[in-house]
Amino acid sequence: MTTQDDNMLGRARVTDTPELSAYYAELADREAGALWTVANEIEPWYPQPKSVPTLWRYAELRPLVRKALDLVKADDAGRRVVMLVNPGRRDISAAAGLLYTGLQIMGPGESMTAHRHQAAALRFVLEGTGAWTIVDGEKLRVGARDFAITPNGTWHEHGNESDDTPVIWQDGLDIPLVNALDAGFYEVHPDVYQVPGKVVNSSVLTYGGNLVPYGIERWTRPYSPLLAWPWEPTYQALLDLAKASEGSPYDGLIMEYTNPATGGSVMPTMSAHIQLLRAGQATKAHRHTGSVVYTAAKGHGVSIVAGRRFEWHEGDVFAVPAWAWHEHANLDQGEDAVLFSFNDFPVMRSLGFFREEAYADNDGHQPTPAG
Numbered sequence: 001m002t003t004q005d006d007n008m009l010g011r012a013r014v015t016d017t018p019e020l021s022a023y024y025a026e027l028a029d030r031e032a033g034a035l036w037t038v039a040n041e042i043e044p045w046y047p048q049p050k051s052v053p054t055l056w057r058y059a060e061l062r063p064l065v066r067k068a069l070d071l072v073k074a075d076d077a078g079r080r081v082v083m084l085v086n087p088g089r090r091d092i093s094a095a096a097g098l099l100y101t102g103l104q105i106m107g108p109g110e111s112m113t114a115h116r117h118q119a120a121a122l123r124f125v126l127e128g129t130g131a132w133t134i135v136d137g138e139k140l141r142v143g144a145r146d147f148a149i150t151p152n153g154t155w156h157e158h159g160n161e162s163d164d165t166p167v168i169w170q171d172g173l174d175i176p177l178v179n180a181l182d183a184g185f186y187e188v189h190p191d192v193y194q195v196p197g198k199v200v201n202s203s204v205l206t207y208g209g210n211l212v213p214y215g216i217e218r219w220t221r222p223y224s225p226l227l228a229w230p231w232e233p234t235y236q237a238l239l240d241l242a243k244a245s246e247g248s249p250y251d252g253l254i255m256e257y258t259n260p261a262t263g264g265s266v267m268p269t270m271s272a273h274i275q276l277l278r279a280g281q282a283t284k285a286h287r288h289t290g291s292v293v294y295t296a297a298k299g300h301g302v303s304i305v306a307g308r309r310f311e312w313h314e315g316d317v318f319a320v321p322a323w324a325w326h327e328h329a330n331l332d333q334g335e336d337a338v339l340f341s342f343n344d345f346p347v348m349r350s351l352g353f354f355r356e357e358a359y360a361d362n363d364g365h366q367p368t369p370a371g
Contacts, residue, residue: 012036047289047323050088051096053305058126058296058315065103065168074110079158081105081171086319089176096319097291098177099270099344104158106131106167111159114189119178120223120267121150124295124340125169126315130162135227138203139196142169145231145297147257147274147340149266151223152178155189170295170317172342174269203227207260224259224266235298238276238338250286250358252277252328265346272342277301277330284364285327288356290348292320292341299337301330309369325359325366 014020014036027033065082074080081102084095095101103126106112114134125131125146132141136154141161150156152174160167178184199205206213207226219225238253247253254275257266265271274297277283285304294303296312303310306324311331320326330337348354359366 012039049097049291049321049323051086051094051291051319051321052088053308053310053319053321053324054084054086054095055310055312055316055318056084057313058317059313061103062168062315065105066166069105069107069166074106074112078115079104079112079171084317086321088321092176092179094176095293095317096321097344098174098180099291099293099342100171100173100175101293101317101342102171104169104171106158106160108160108162108164108166111193112157113192114155114157114194115187116153116155116189117186118152118184119173119175120152120269121156122172122267122270122272122342123148123150123169124172124297124342125167126295128160128162128165128167128169130160130165131158131167131169132161133158134194134196137194137197138227139200140204140228141200142228143231145235145340146228147231147234147272148228149224150227151221151267152269155194157189157194172270172272172293174344177269177344177347201228204230208233210260212260219261222268224261226260226266229257234274235338238274242276242278247276249284249364250327251275252281252283267346268350269344269347270342271345272340275339275341277328277337277339279335280330280333282329282365283327285325285359285366286356287323287325287359289322289353290343290345291322292343294318294320294339294341297338297340299330299335300332301328301337301339303328304366304369307366307369327359327365 068080072080081104083093083102085093086095125142125144127144129143132139133148133156135150135156140148142148203226241253252275254273257272259266296314296316298314300313305320305326310318
């Protein structure tokens with residue numbers, strides 16, 4: 001279908017003829033084609049994501065996630081996870097763009113076998129006590145709202161030390177990106193389980209104090225030497241920032257989880273942020289290349305994404321596709337709200353693709369949507 005944009009100078013606007021149709025058939029017989037027949041589709045004026053704004057309500061999904069405990073054995077499933085699949089990206093099981101997310105549940109006393117893969121992974125704990133993961137021999141204990149990473153190629157396994165409480169955490173991976181590049185690998189640990197080091201949370205003890213250790217071997221791997229960020233100091237950092245700064249007009253008080261050795265993102269393909277909205281605060285709208293998956297860590301608010309209104313509570317997850325206008329508001333007039341998010345910004349920036357712009361009309365806000 002020809003659009004007004006397509007008729008502008010520099011766009012393909014070739015009219016079909018019987019001779020051209022025959023020519024296209026000749027090309028197709030030789031596994032070839034004419035660029036001008038697809039140029040307007042594969043070279044759009046601006047990003048045209050297949051992903052759509054989507055909200056997954058934790059209150060609705062939590063019973064189904066817990067139901068999996070009785071239906072599927074952990075050893076049989078490998079990882080007992082309920083995927084959150086974007087309606088526009090069912091073909092690649094993505095939540096937004098080339099990002100995957102899911103809710104993983106581990107029953108009391110369960111442990112998963114060790115493995116590694118090309119995809120990088122991260123975890124954000126939603127509920128439960130006793131959760132642990134072992135990453136390249138380091139055992140990490142994590143609790144509610146803690147954030148941890150499993151960089152690509154690292155051996156890892158998970159478990160739940162609790163005697164009576166299941167653990168649910170959110171997984172975030174770049175699986176769709178890895179598959180799009182035909183770079184996927186997966187291996188099972190030769191010993192089935194790793195032997196953890198003697199010190200639990202050793203990377204947190206070494207790198208978690210806002211100071212870089214001096215006099216030890218210099219860290220040279222492409223991901224963060226710090227593998228977990230506990231909630232309490234993270235939240236305190238947001239509160240401290242609120243005392244010193246007004247924050248961003250588009251994201252409130254926002255901070256990035258970073259590699260303490262470089263100051264950059266925690267992993268080469270995915271970054272993560274934590275942001276605080278003051279009581280009653282409403283941000284202005286902006287958009288950017290790169291996809292984002294948000295999780296409500298604390299409080300009650302609303303986000304408007306590409307004109308759609310999503311009201312969220314703690315545990316809810318929502319997707320912001322690339323180049324979609326979005327803004328957030330804290331609906332509580334007395335308490336702050338906190339959003340955790342992960343994204344593919346490191347890829348966008350490494351390739352020179354990152355672009356961002358503010359919404360210029362209506363005092364920076366999208367028109368109020370119905371519902």
